[in-house]
Amino acid sequence: MKTTKKITRKPSDAAPTAPARAFAARRGGCYHVPMHASTTLAQHRLRAGMVGLGMIFDETYRPLFEQLHAEGLYRRDFGLVEVALTAVASRTGSRAERLQQSAGGRLGAFQSFTEPNAVGQLLPHVDAVCIATPDDRHFEPARQALTAGKHVLIEKPCVLRVQELDELQALARQHNVLAKVVYHKLADPDHKKLRTHYVDGNLKHVNHGYCSLLEPKSISGGQFAEWIKGRNPGTYVACHYIKLIDFTFGPAWKLSRITATGQRGLVGAATGPTWDSVQLQMVYTHPDQREAAFDIHTSWVTPDNFPGYVEQEVQFRFDNGVWNSHQRKRGVELCIEGKTPHQFKETPNHHYNGTFVEPWGERSQRGYGVEILRKFFEEVAFVEHGGPPHQRAQRLEDMRALTYNDVSADRNTVAVVQALEAILARHAAGQPGSMVEVNAPEGGLVLRVPGRPEPEVLCPQRV
Ligand SMILES: NC(=O)c1ccc[n+]([C@@H]2O[C@H](COP(=O)([O-])OP(=O)(O)OC[C@H]3O[C@@H](n4cnc5c(N)ncnc54)[C@H](O)[C@@H]3O)[C@@H](O)[C@H]2O)c1
Numbered sequence: 001m002k003t004t005k006k007i008t009r010k011p012s013d014a015a016p017t018a019p020a021r022a023f024a025a026r027r028g029g030c031y032h033v034p035m036h037a038s039t040t041l042a043q044h045r046l047r048a049g050m051v052g053l054g055m056i057f058d059e060t061y062r063p064l065f066e067q068l069h070a071e072g073l074y075r076r077d078f079g080l081v082e083v084a085l086t087a088v089a090s091r092t093g094s095r096a097e098r099l100q101q102s103a104g105g106r107l108g109a110f111q112s113f114t115e116p117n118a119v120g121q122l123l124p125h126v127d128a129v130c131i132a133t134p135d136d137r138h139f140e141p142a143r144q145a146l147t148a149g150k151h152v153l154i155e156k157p158c159v160l161r162v163q164e165l166d167e168l169q170a171l172a173r174q175h176n177v178l179a180k181v182v183y184h185k186l187a188d189p190d191h192k193k194l195r196t197h198y199v200d201g202n203l204k205h206v207n208h209g210y211c212s213l214l215e216p217k218s219i220s221g222g223q224f225a226e227w228i229k230g231r232n233p234g235t236y237v238a239c240h241y242i243k244l245i246d247f248t249f250g251p252a253w254k255l256s257r258i259t260a261t262g263q264r265g266l267v268g269a270a271t272g273p274t275w276d277s278v279q280l281q282m283v284y285t286h287p288d289q290r291e292a293a294f295d296i297h298t299s300w301v302t303p304d305n306f307p308g309y310v311e312q313e314v315q316f317r318f319d320n321g322v323w324n325s326h327q328r329k330r331g332v333e334l335c336i337e338g339k340t341p342h343q344f345k346e347t348p349n350h351h352y353n354g355t356f357v358e359p360w361g362e363r364s365q366r367g368y369g370v371e372i373l374r375k376f377f378e379e380v381a382f383v384e385h386g387g388p389p390h391q392r393a394q395r396l397e398d399m400r401a402l403t404y405n406d407v408s409a410d411r412n413t414v415a416v417v418q419a420l421e422a423i424l425a426r427h428a429a430g431q432p433g434s435m436v437e438v439n440a441p442e443g444g445l446v447l448r449v450p451g452r453p454e455p456e457v458l459c460p461q462r463v
Pocket of ligand 1: 051052053054055056057089090095118132133134135137155156157182183184223224236
Protein backbone atom coordinates (compact mmCIF):
# COMPACT_ATOMS: atom_id res chain seq x y z
CA MET A 1 0.00 0.00 0.00
CA LYS A 2 1.19 3.50 -0.82
CA THR A 3 1.87 5.68 2.22
CA THR A 4 2.51 9.41 2.45
CA LYS A 5 5.52 10.38 4.52
CA LYS A 6 5.15 13.41 6.75
CA ILE A 7 7.93 15.98 6.21
CA THR A 8 8.67 18.30 9.11
CA ARG A 9 11.02 21.27 8.81
CA LYS A 10 11.51 24.47 10.72
CA PRO A 11 10.35 27.78 9.15
CA SER A 12 13.95 28.99 9.04
CA ASP A 13 15.01 26.09 6.85
CA ALA A 14 16.13 26.67 3.30
CA ALA A 15 14.11 26.12 0.13
CA PRO A 16 11.66 23.22 -0.05
CA THR A 17 13.65 20.11 -0.80
CA ALA A 18 13.18 17.72 -3.69
CA PRO A 19 11.11 15.32 -1.55
CA ALA A 20 8.86 18.20 -0.54
CA ARG A 21 8.35 19.25 -4.15
CA ALA A 22 7.74 15.66 -5.18
CA PHE A 23 5.18 15.41 -2.39
CA ALA A 24 3.41 18.47 -3.79
CA ALA A 25 3.64 17.17 -7.34
CA ARG A 26 2.08 13.86 -6.29
CA ARG A 27 -0.91 15.85 -5.11
CA GLY A 28 -1.36 17.35 -8.57
CA GLY A 29 0.66 20.47 -7.80
CA CYS A 30 -1.71 21.41 -4.99
CA TYR A 31 0.11 21.39 -1.68
CA HIS A 32 -2.56 20.48 0.79
CA VAL A 33 -1.54 20.22 4.41
CA PRO A 34 -4.22 18.80 6.72
CA MET A 35 -5.10 21.20 9.54
CA HIS A 36 -3.74 18.91 12.21
CA ALA A 37 -0.37 18.35 10.53
CA SER A 38 2.79 19.83 11.95
CA THR A 39 4.34 20.02 8.50
CA THR A 40 6.07 23.39 8.06
CA LEU A 41 8.12 24.01 4.98
CA ALA A 42 7.45 27.67 4.28
CA GLN A 43 10.43 29.93 4.10
CA HIS A 44 8.38 33.02 3.30
CA ARG A 45 5.50 34.76 4.99
CA LEU A 46 3.00 37.35 3.81
CA ARG A 47 1.20 39.37 6.44
CA ALA A 48 -2.27 40.50 5.43
CA GLY A 49 -4.30 43.36 6.84
CA MET A 50 -8.04 43.78 6.52
CA VAL A 51 -9.89 47.10 6.50
CA GLY A 52 -13.65 46.62 7.01
CA LEU A 53 -15.11 43.46 8.54
CA GLY A 54 -18.63 43.38 7.09
CA MET A 55 -20.66 40.96 5.01
CA ILE A 56 -18.16 40.40 2.22
CA PHE A 57 -15.36 39.79 4.73
CA ASP A 58 -17.45 37.08 6.39
CA GLU A 59 -18.48 35.51 3.10
CA THR A 60 -15.21 35.39 1.23
CA TYR A 61 -12.12 36.80 3.02
CA ARG A 62 -12.64 34.94 6.24
CA PRO A 63 -12.86 31.47 4.63
CA LEU A 64 -9.81 32.28 2.53
CA PHE A 65 -7.74 33.39 5.53
CA GLU A 66 -8.82 30.26 7.39
CA GLN A 67 -7.70 28.08 4.48
CA LEU A 68 -4.43 29.93 4.15
CA HIS A 69 -3.82 29.65 7.88
CA ALA A 70 -4.37 25.89 7.68
CA GLU A 71 -2.61 25.14 4.43
CA GLY A 72 -0.41 28.05 3.36
CA LEU A 73 -0.19 29.00 -0.29
CA TYR A 74 1.71 26.74 -2.62
CA ARG A 75 2.80 27.10 -6.22
CA ARG A 76 5.84 25.57 -7.85
CA ASP A 77 7.34 28.98 -8.70
CA PHE A 78 7.14 30.55 -5.24
CA GLY A 79 7.05 27.41 -3.09
CA LEU A 80 5.12 27.32 0.14
CA VAL A 81 4.30 30.78 1.49
CA GLU A 82 2.57 31.33 4.81
CA VAL A 83 -0.22 33.89 4.49
CA ALA A 84 -1.52 35.20 7.80
CA LEU A 85 -4.17 37.73 8.71
CA THR A 86 -2.08 39.73 11.16
CA ALA A 87 -4.08 42.93 11.60
CA VAL A 88 -7.56 44.36 11.08
CA ALA A 89 -8.83 47.93 11.05
CA SER A 90 -12.42 48.75 11.88
CA ARG A 91 -14.26 51.70 13.32
CA THR A 92 -15.15 50.40 16.77
CA GLY A 93 -13.38 47.05 17.08
CA SER A 94 -16.53 45.17 18.09
CA ARG A 95 -16.61 43.02 14.95
CA ALA A 96 -12.90 42.28 15.39
CA GLU A 97 -13.58 41.14 18.93
CA ARG A 98 -16.38 38.86 17.78
CA LEU A 99 -14.15 37.51 15.04
CA GLN A 100 -11.35 36.75 17.47
CA GLN A 101 -13.79 34.92 19.75
CA SER A 102 -15.50 32.93 17.02
CA ALA A 103 -12.36 32.08 15.06
CA GLY A 104 -11.50 29.27 17.44
CA GLY A 105 -7.88 29.03 16.33
CA ARG A 106 -8.78 28.86 12.65
CA LEU A 107 -7.30 32.29 11.92
CA GLY A 108 -4.30 32.70 14.17
CA ALA A 109 -3.67 35.78 16.25
CA PHE A 110 -4.26 39.21 14.76
CA GLN A 111 -4.11 42.74 16.09
CA SER A 112 -7.17 44.97 16.01
CA PHE A 113 -6.92 48.70 15.39
CA THR A 114 -9.76 51.18 15.70
CA GLU A 115 -10.37 54.83 14.89
CA PRO A 116 -8.78 57.31 15.02
CA ASN A 117 -6.13 56.37 12.45
CA ALA A 118 -6.98 52.65 12.40
CA VAL A 119 -5.35 52.16 9.00
CA GLY A 120 -2.23 54.10 9.93
CA GLN A 121 -1.79 51.88 12.99
CA LEU A 122 -2.34 48.69 10.98
CA LEU A 123 0.16 49.42 8.20
CA PRO A 124 3.46 48.63 9.99
CA HIS A 125 2.16 45.11 10.72
CA VAL A 126 1.29 43.99 7.18
CA ASP A 127 2.67 43.44 3.67
CA ALA A 128 -0.68 43.56 1.85
CA VAL A 129 -3.95 45.29 2.65
CA CYS A 130 -7.49 44.23 1.64
CA ILE A 131 -10.10 46.98 1.67
CA ALA A 132 -13.76 46.05 2.11
CA THR A 133 -15.31 49.22 3.48
CA PRO A 134 -18.33 50.90 1.80
CA ASP A 135 -17.28 52.09 -1.65
CA ASP A 136 -17.02 55.80 -0.85
CA ARG A 137 -14.46 54.84 1.82
CA HIS A 138 -12.07 52.84 -0.38
CA PHE A 139 -9.84 55.60 -1.64
CA GLU A 140 -8.29 56.92 1.57
CA PRO A 141 -7.18 53.57 3.06
CA ALA A 142 -5.90 52.50 -0.37
CA ARG A 143 -3.94 55.74 -0.70
CA GLN A 144 -2.43 55.32 2.75
CA ALA A 145 -1.50 51.68 2.15
CA LEU A 146 0.14 52.27 -1.24
CA THR A 147 2.03 55.26 0.14
CA ALA A 148 3.40 52.95 2.84
CA GLY A 149 4.57 50.52 0.14
CA LYS A 150 1.95 47.83 0.76
CA HIS A 151 0.22 45.76 -1.92
CA VAL A 152 -3.47 46.57 -2.05
CA LEU A 153 -6.66 44.71 -2.97
CA ILE A 154 -9.84 46.80 -3.09
CA GLU A 155 -13.45 45.64 -3.31
CA LYS A 156 -15.41 46.82 -6.32
CA PRO A 157 -15.90 49.55 -7.40
CA CYS A 158 -12.34 50.40 -6.43
CA VAL A 159 -12.96 54.16 -6.32
CA LEU A 160 -15.66 56.56 -7.49
CA ARG A 161 -13.62 58.98 -9.64
CA VAL A 162 -11.07 58.52 -12.42
CA GLN A 163 -8.89 61.14 -10.71
CA GLU A 164 -8.67 58.91 -7.62
CA LEU A 165 -7.90 55.90 -9.78
CA ASP A 166 -5.03 57.79 -11.41
CA GLU A 167 -3.65 58.71 -8.01
CA LEU A 168 -3.72 55.11 -6.78
CA GLN A 169 -2.11 53.88 -9.97
CA ALA A 170 0.66 56.48 -9.71
CA LEU A 171 1.30 55.57 -6.06
CA ALA A 172 1.46 51.85 -6.87
CA ARG A 173 4.10 52.60 -9.54
CA GLN A 174 6.03 54.97 -7.30
CA HIS A 175 6.18 52.45 -4.45
CA ASN A 176 6.63 49.31 -6.59
CA VAL A 177 3.60 47.43 -5.34
CA LEU A 178 0.40 46.00 -6.77
CA ALA A 179 -2.96 47.80 -6.69
CA LYS A 180 -5.76 45.42 -7.60
CA VAL A 181 -9.55 45.33 -7.49
CA VAL A 182 -11.95 42.42 -6.91
CA TYR A 183 -14.61 41.65 -9.53
CA HIS A 184 -15.56 38.12 -8.64
CA LYS A 185 -18.10 37.79 -11.46
CA LEU A 186 -15.18 37.55 -13.90
CA ALA A 187 -14.39 34.19 -12.29
CA ASP A 188 -17.94 32.83 -12.61
CA PRO A 189 -17.57 29.77 -14.88
CA ASP A 190 -20.45 30.98 -17.08
CA HIS A 191 -18.82 34.36 -17.58
CA LYS A 192 -15.45 32.73 -18.23
CA LYS A 193 -17.08 30.58 -20.90
CA LEU A 194 -18.76 33.62 -22.46
CA ARG A 195 -15.39 35.32 -22.74
CA THR A 196 -13.75 32.16 -24.02
CA HIS A 197 -16.33 31.96 -26.85
CA TYR A 198 -15.67 35.62 -27.69
CA VAL A 199 -11.88 35.25 -27.58
CA ASP A 200 -12.11 32.10 -29.73
CA GLY A 201 -14.32 33.86 -32.28
CA ASN A 202 -17.34 31.62 -31.78
CA LEU A 203 -19.45 34.60 -30.73
CA LYS A 204 -18.69 37.55 -33.01
CA HIS A 205 -19.05 41.28 -32.55
CA VAL A 206 -21.27 42.08 -29.57
CA ASN A 207 -24.11 44.45 -30.52
CA HIS A 208 -26.13 45.02 -27.39
CA GLY A 209 -26.93 43.56 -24.00
CA TYR A 210 -29.02 43.72 -20.86
CA CYS A 211 -27.94 42.87 -17.32
CA SER A 212 -29.88 43.14 -14.10
CA LEU A 213 -29.17 42.65 -10.44
CA LEU A 214 -32.10 43.22 -8.11
CA GLU A 215 -31.50 42.96 -4.38
CA PRO A 216 -34.08 42.58 -1.60
CA LYS A 217 -35.30 45.41 0.61
CA SER A 218 -33.40 43.89 3.52
CA ILE A 219 -30.20 45.13 1.83
CA SER A 220 -31.27 48.77 1.72
CA GLY A 221 -33.27 48.63 4.95
CA GLY A 222 -30.88 46.55 7.08
CA GLN A 223 -27.48 45.48 5.80
CA PHE A 224 -26.53 48.82 4.20
CA ALA A 225 -28.84 51.13 6.14
CA GLU A 226 -25.90 52.81 7.83
CA TRP A 227 -24.32 54.23 4.67
CA ILE A 228 -27.15 54.25 2.13
CA LYS A 229 -28.26 57.88 2.51
CA GLY A 230 -27.56 59.77 -0.70
CA ARG A 231 -26.46 56.61 -2.49
CA ASN A 232 -27.82 54.41 -5.26
CA PRO A 233 -27.85 50.66 -5.99
CA GLY A 234 -26.16 51.14 -9.37
CA THR A 235 -22.71 52.21 -8.23
CA TYR A 236 -21.92 49.17 -6.17
CA VAL A 237 -23.55 46.41 -8.23
CA ALA A 238 -23.81 47.71 -11.81
CA CYS A 239 -20.01 47.90 -11.67
CA HIS A 240 -19.94 44.07 -11.74
CA TYR A 241 -21.55 44.15 -15.18
CA ILE A 242 -19.75 47.25 -16.40
CA LYS A 243 -16.51 45.40 -15.74
CA LEU A 244 -17.81 42.13 -17.18
CA ILE A 245 -18.75 43.87 -20.43
CA ASP A 246 -15.60 45.98 -20.61
CA PHE A 247 -13.29 43.04 -19.88
CA THR A 248 -15.13 40.41 -21.94
CA PHE A 249 -15.63 42.38 -25.15
CA GLY A 250 -12.76 44.93 -24.96
CA PRO A 251 -10.19 46.32 -25.18
CA ALA A 252 -10.25 47.26 -28.88
CA TRP A 253 -13.40 49.36 -28.60
CA LYS A 254 -13.90 52.80 -27.06
CA LEU A 255 -16.33 53.84 -24.34
CA SER A 256 -18.47 56.65 -25.85
CA ARG A 257 -21.52 57.75 -23.81
CA ILE A 258 -23.33 57.11 -20.52
CA THR A 259 -26.94 57.93 -19.60
CA ALA A 260 -28.98 56.95 -16.53
CA THR A 261 -32.21 57.41 -14.68
CA GLY A 262 -33.92 55.81 -11.69
CA GLN A 263 -36.68 55.79 -9.12
CA ARG A 264 -36.93 57.16 -5.57
CA GLY A 265 -39.55 57.14 -2.82
CA LEU A 266 -39.16 53.83 -0.98
CA VAL A 267 -35.73 54.00 0.65
CA GLY A 268 -35.85 57.80 0.93
CA ALA A 269 -37.94 60.77 -0.18
CA ALA A 270 -39.32 60.78 -3.75
CA THR A 271 -37.38 63.97 -4.46
CA GLY A 272 -34.30 63.18 -2.35
CA PRO A 273 -30.81 61.95 -3.23
CA THR A 274 -31.28 58.27 -2.19
CA TRP A 275 -32.28 55.93 -5.02
CA ASP A 276 -34.41 52.76 -4.98
CA SER A 277 -33.49 51.55 -8.43
CA VAL A 278 -31.33 52.71 -11.30
CA GLN A 279 -31.24 52.09 -15.06
CA LEU A 280 -27.90 52.79 -16.69
CA GLN A 281 -27.03 52.72 -20.38
CA MET A 282 -23.48 52.74 -21.69
CA VAL A 283 -22.50 52.88 -25.33
CA TYR A 284 -19.21 51.66 -26.79
CA THR A 285 -17.90 52.18 -30.32
CA HIS A 286 -16.18 49.26 -32.04
CA PRO A 287 -13.12 49.91 -34.24
CA ASP A 288 -15.42 49.56 -37.32
CA GLN A 289 -17.48 52.49 -35.91
CA ARG A 290 -20.54 50.34 -35.12
CA GLU A 291 -21.97 51.09 -31.70
CA ALA A 292 -22.81 48.59 -28.97
CA ALA A 293 -25.30 49.55 -26.23
CA PHE A 294 -25.75 47.91 -22.82
CA ASP A 295 -28.54 48.47 -20.30
CA ILE A 296 -27.89 47.62 -16.67
CA HIS A 297 -30.79 47.64 -14.22
CA THR A 298 -30.21 47.52 -10.47
CA SER A 299 -32.42 47.78 -7.41
CA TRP A 300 -32.35 47.20 -3.67
CA VAL A 301 -36.10 47.31 -3.06
CA THR A 302 -37.26 43.92 -4.36
CA PRO A 303 -39.67 42.35 -1.82
CA ASP A 304 -37.80 40.25 0.72
CA ASN A 305 -39.85 37.18 -0.07
CA PHE A 306 -38.99 37.22 -3.78
CA PRO A 307 -37.82 33.68 -4.43
CA GLY A 308 -34.60 34.71 -6.12
CA TYR A 309 -33.22 36.65 -3.15
CA VAL A 310 -30.84 38.39 -5.57
CA GLU A 311 -32.27 38.30 -9.09
CA GLN A 312 -29.53 38.30 -11.71
CA GLU A 313 -29.76 38.08 -15.46
CA VAL A 314 -27.39 38.63 -18.35
CA GLN A 315 -28.23 38.74 -22.07
CA PHE A 316 -25.94 39.59 -24.96
CA ARG A 317 -26.64 39.74 -28.71
CA PHE A 318 -23.90 39.24 -31.29
CA ASP A 319 -23.68 39.39 -35.08
CA ASN A 320 -24.02 35.61 -35.08
CA GLY A 321 -25.46 34.58 -31.74
CA VAL A 322 -27.23 35.10 -28.44
CA TRP A 323 -26.04 34.48 -24.87
CA ASN A 324 -28.71 34.43 -22.17
CA SER A 325 -27.98 33.46 -18.60
CA HIS A 326 -30.09 33.63 -15.51
CA GLN A 327 -28.88 33.08 -11.99
CA ARG A 328 -32.15 31.49 -10.80
CA LYS A 329 -32.58 29.28 -13.83
CA ARG A 330 -29.14 27.81 -14.07
CA GLY A 331 -29.06 25.66 -11.01
CA VAL A 332 -30.61 24.50 -7.83
CA GLU A 333 -34.06 25.26 -6.43
CA LEU A 334 -34.43 24.45 -2.75
CA CYS A 335 -37.32 24.51 -0.31
CA ILE A 336 -37.05 23.55 3.37
CA GLU A 337 -39.94 24.31 5.68
CA GLY A 338 -39.10 27.12 8.04
CA LYS A 339 -35.57 27.59 6.60
CA THR A 340 -35.92 28.96 3.07
CA PRO A 341 -35.68 31.72 1.93
CA HIS A 342 -33.98 33.24 4.99
CA GLN A 343 -31.60 30.70 6.50
CA PHE A 344 -31.01 29.06 3.14
CA LYS A 345 -31.53 30.69 -0.25
CA GLU A 346 -34.12 29.18 -2.57
CA THR A 347 -31.95 29.45 -5.66
CA PRO A 348 -28.44 29.25 -4.24
CA ASN A 349 -25.34 29.88 -6.32
CA HIS A 350 -22.94 27.26 -5.03
CA HIS A 351 -20.42 28.23 -7.69
CA TYR A 352 -19.93 31.63 -6.03
CA ASN A 353 -19.62 30.44 -2.47
CA GLY A 354 -20.79 27.39 -0.59
CA THR A 355 -20.05 25.36 2.50
CA PHE A 356 -19.66 21.67 1.81
CA VAL A 357 -18.89 18.29 3.25
CA GLU A 358 -16.43 17.10 0.62
CA PRO A 359 -16.76 13.49 -0.60
CA TRP A 360 -13.53 12.74 1.26
CA GLY A 361 -15.00 13.91 4.55
CA GLU A 362 -13.39 17.31 4.94
CA ARG A 363 -15.58 20.39 5.54
CA SER A 364 -14.81 23.22 3.16
CA GLN A 365 -15.98 26.58 1.92
CA ARG A 366 -15.21 27.30 -1.66
CA GLY A 367 -16.33 29.03 -4.83
CA TYR A 368 -15.19 31.72 -7.25
CA GLY A 369 -15.83 34.44 -4.63
CA VAL A 370 -13.01 32.95 -2.57
CA GLU A 371 -10.90 31.80 -5.53
CA ILE A 372 -10.56 35.34 -6.92
CA LEU A 373 -9.12 36.59 -3.60
CA ARG A 374 -6.65 33.70 -3.50
CA LYS A 375 -5.39 34.80 -6.93
CA PHE A 376 -4.40 38.17 -5.46
CA PHE A 377 -2.26 36.49 -2.82
CA GLU A 378 -0.72 34.28 -5.49
CA GLU A 379 0.14 37.40 -7.46
CA VAL A 380 1.73 39.04 -4.41
CA ALA A 381 3.60 35.83 -3.54
CA PHE A 382 4.84 35.61 -7.12
CA VAL A 383 6.12 39.21 -7.07
CA GLU A 384 7.87 38.82 -3.73
CA HIS A 385 9.04 35.20 -3.86
CA GLY A 386 8.60 33.86 -7.39
CA GLY A 387 12.26 34.20 -8.37
CA PRO A 388 15.48 36.06 -7.64
CA PRO A 389 15.23 39.58 -6.16
CA HIS A 390 16.82 41.23 -9.22
CA GLN A 391 13.87 40.01 -11.33
CA ARG A 392 11.21 41.39 -8.99
CA ALA A 393 10.55 44.41 -11.22
CA GLN A 394 9.74 42.13 -14.15
CA ARG A 395 7.47 39.98 -12.01
CA LEU A 396 5.69 43.13 -10.83
CA GLU A 397 5.13 44.22 -14.43
CA ASP A 398 3.84 40.77 -15.35
CA MET A 399 1.26 40.92 -12.57
CA ARG A 400 0.28 44.49 -13.46
CA ALA A 401 -0.41 43.32 -16.99
CA LEU A 402 -3.30 41.18 -15.71
CA THR A 403 -6.17 43.37 -16.84
CA TYR A 404 -8.86 41.46 -15.00
CA ASN A 405 -7.90 43.04 -11.70
CA ASP A 406 -5.21 45.71 -12.09
CA VAL A 407 -6.40 49.24 -11.28
CA SER A 408 -4.71 50.47 -14.46
CA ALA A 409 -7.30 48.47 -16.45
CA ASP A 410 -10.24 49.80 -14.42
CA ARG A 411 -10.53 53.23 -16.10
CA ASN A 412 -13.67 52.53 -18.12
CA THR A 413 -15.49 50.99 -15.17
CA VAL A 414 -14.62 53.85 -12.84
CA ALA A 415 -15.48 56.38 -15.58
CA VAL A 416 -18.97 54.87 -15.97
CA VAL A 417 -19.47 54.87 -12.19
CA GLN A 418 -18.33 58.50 -11.96
CA ALA A 419 -20.69 59.46 -14.80
CA LEU A 420 -23.58 57.57 -13.19
CA GLU A 421 -23.09 59.32 -9.85
CA ALA A 422 -22.93 62.75 -11.53
CA ILE A 423 -26.03 62.12 -13.67
CA LEU A 424 -28.04 60.98 -10.63
CA ALA A 425 -26.82 63.93 -8.56
CA ARG A 426 -28.02 66.35 -11.28
CA HIS A 427 -31.31 64.47 -11.47
CA ALA A 428 -31.80 64.74 -7.69
CA ALA A 429 -31.05 68.45 -8.01
CA GLY A 430 -33.93 68.84 -10.47
CA GLN A 431 -32.09 68.35 -13.77
CA PRO A 432 -32.91 64.89 -15.12
CA GLY A 433 -31.81 63.41 -18.43
CA SER A 434 -28.10 64.29 -18.55
CA MET A 435 -25.64 62.46 -20.74
CA VAL A 436 -21.90 62.02 -20.19
CA GLU A 437 -19.71 62.02 -23.26
CA VAL A 438 -16.38 60.23 -23.01
CA ASN A 439 -13.23 61.81 -24.44
CA ALA A 440 -15.06 64.84 -25.81
CA PRO A 441 -13.23 67.97 -27.00
CA GLU A 442 -13.72 69.59 -23.56
CA GLY A 443 -12.32 66.68 -21.51
CA GLY A 444 -12.34 62.99 -20.64
CA LEU A 445 -15.77 62.93 -18.99
CA VAL A 446 -18.14 65.72 -19.97
CA LEU A 447 -21.63 66.03 -18.50
CA ARG A 448 -24.24 67.60 -20.78
CA VAL A 449 -27.53 68.66 -19.19
CA PRO A 450 -30.62 69.14 -21.41
CA GLY A 451 -31.32 72.82 -21.99
CA ARG A 452 -27.98 73.98 -20.53
CA PRO A 453 -25.42 75.19 -23.02
CA GLU A 454 -22.42 74.94 -20.64
CA PRO A 455 -21.17 71.39 -20.07
CA GLU A 456 -19.58 70.28 -16.79
CA VAL A 457 -16.18 68.63 -17.08
CA LEU A 458 -16.19 65.78 -14.56
CA CYS A 459 -12.71 64.62 -15.45
CA PRO A 460 -10.31 66.63 -17.60
CA GLN A 461 -7.94 63.71 -18.29
CA ARG A 462 -8.77 61.38 -21.18
CA VAL A 463 -10.36 58.14 -20.08
N1 LIG B 1 -17.48 41.41 -4.45
C1 LIG B 1 -18.79 41.45 -4.18
O1 LIG B 1 -19.67 40.91 -4.82
C2 LIG B 1 -19.21 42.24 -3.07
C3 LIG B 1 -20.34 41.87 -2.38
C4 LIG B 1 -20.70 42.67 -1.35
C5 LIG B 1 -19.95 43.79 -1.11
N2 LIG B 1 -18.87 44.09 -1.83
C6 LIG B 1 -18.11 45.32 -1.62
O2 LIG B 1 -17.40 45.20 -0.40
C7 LIG B 1 -17.43 46.44 0.27
C8 LIG B 1 -18.04 46.20 1.63
O3 LIG B 1 -19.31 45.65 1.46
P1 LIG B 1 -20.01 44.79 2.60
O4 LIG B 1 -21.17 44.15 1.95
O5 LIG B 1 -19.04 43.98 3.33
O6 LIG B 1 -20.55 46.01 3.49
P2 LIG B 1 -20.88 46.02 5.05
O7 LIG B 1 -21.66 47.27 5.27
O8 LIG B 1 -21.42 44.72 5.48
O9 LIG B 1 -19.44 46.15 5.72
C9 LIG B 1 -18.63 47.29 5.64
C10 LIG B 1 -17.72 47.27 6.84
O10 LIG B 1 -16.82 48.35 6.76
C11 LIG B 1 -16.76 48.95 8.04
N3 LIG B 1 -16.29 50.33 7.89
C12 LIG B 1 -17.00 51.39 7.47
N4 LIG B 1 -16.20 52.46 7.43
C13 LIG B 1 -14.98 52.06 7.83
C14 LIG B 1 -13.74 52.70 8.01
N5 LIG B 1 -13.61 54.01 7.72
N6 LIG B 1 -12.67 51.98 8.43
C15 LIG B 1 -12.80 50.67 8.68
N7 LIG B 1 -13.97 50.00 8.55
C16 LIG B 1 -15.03 50.68 8.14
C17 LIG B 1 -18.16 48.82 8.59
O11 LIG B 1 -18.20 48.99 9.98
C18 LIG B 1 -18.49 47.41 8.14
O12 LIG B 1 -17.98 46.47 9.06
C19 LIG B 1 -18.21 47.41 -0.62
O13 LIG B 1 -17.31 48.13 -1.41
C20 LIG B 1 -19.01 46.50 -1.51
O14 LIG B 1 -19.27 47.07 -2.79
C21 LIG B 1 -18.47 43.32 -2.78
